[in-house]
Amino acid sequence: MKYQVKDGVAWVILDRVERLNAFDEKSWEELGEKMRRANGDNNVKVVVLTGEGRAFSAGDDIYAMLELNSVEDAKRFFNTLFSAVESMMELEKPLICAVNGLAYGGGCEILLFCDIVIANKDSKFSIPEAKLGLIPPMAISVGHRLWGRAVTRLAITSDEITAEEAKQIGIVDYIVDDVVRKAEETSKKIIASVDLDSIRAIKRWSKADKEKVRRAIMELALLSLTSSAKRRMNDFKESHDKSKERKLK
Known part of the structure; x- marks a missing residue:
């Protein structure tokens, strides 16, 4: 994850391009570190979060989540996730998200903690956790406050929406x-x-309810260990791997 300060602006750049900037445990840890670093730097007046490549972020790394085999593993991973989210909630400076492509799952949900969301015309948004036997913890705990009833529809249907549709329901500003x-x-x-x-x-x-977010994330931690979630995530992984193999032929 890249971090650079220029003219009073801290740029936090997601750069796991090969994983569409999906978050593994290390990525969540780095995000929290970068946000706290920016918050403590008096030279930083504004923070911008964006991604490299064709995605802002594809959300949690399913490959990493499949490796969680115990309650201790899951709690460690998701406590790290919560720490990163908390760092965004506690940020005392304006946070601008520049969405340069796909914003799925957690990559879409973290937009809830951005003050201004800018997207390009080709950006796509989705909250597809239910397809994997999981829940979108930030969306269901505090999403209604900003995005209204539409957040439940997106979480239940796992629909992909365009930047224009996202603007209509308040996910995107520009x-x-x-x-x-x-x-x-x-x-x-x-x-x-x-x-x-x-x-x-x-x-x-205007800060969101931190405790409500934490409880939802901990519920996700437990759901990630269920047999149904493991089966669905494994199916996703196999489908993704086969798709990559076809593209290489």
Whole structure:
């Protein structure tokens, strides 16, 4: 995961391109570290989270989740996930998400903790955990507050939606051709014109219910160990592997 600061903006860049920027335990740990680093740096006024390649993030790495074989394994993985989410919730600076492609599962859910979401026209959004015998913990615990009833529909149907549809239900704020340029422009505008003490107060009062999120994530931890979830995740893995093999031939 890359981290760079330029002109008062900390750029956190997901770079597991070969996994469509899916999160394994190390990735969640790094995300939390980068967010806390930005929060503690007085030179950073705005944080931008984006991804390399054709995805913002495909969510949790199914290959990594299949390796969770005990309650201790699952709790360790998902406590790391919660720590990363907590770091976003506790961030005192504006967080802009620049969605450059696919935003699935956890990669879609973390947009709930971004203050401004910018997407390109080709971005796709989905909350498909139910297909894998899992739940989308952030979406079902605090998603209604921002995205309304539509979040339940997306979680139940696992439908993929376009950037325009995502904008209609509040997942996306701006749809542009160049998400990096828009993120830069928005960051400069905030830094030049908005009082940072005001921003800290705004973020403090608009913070999501941390305990509710934690409980939902812990329920996901237990669900990830069920036989149904393991079977569905393994089916997904095998289907994905076969698809890759066909593309290589």
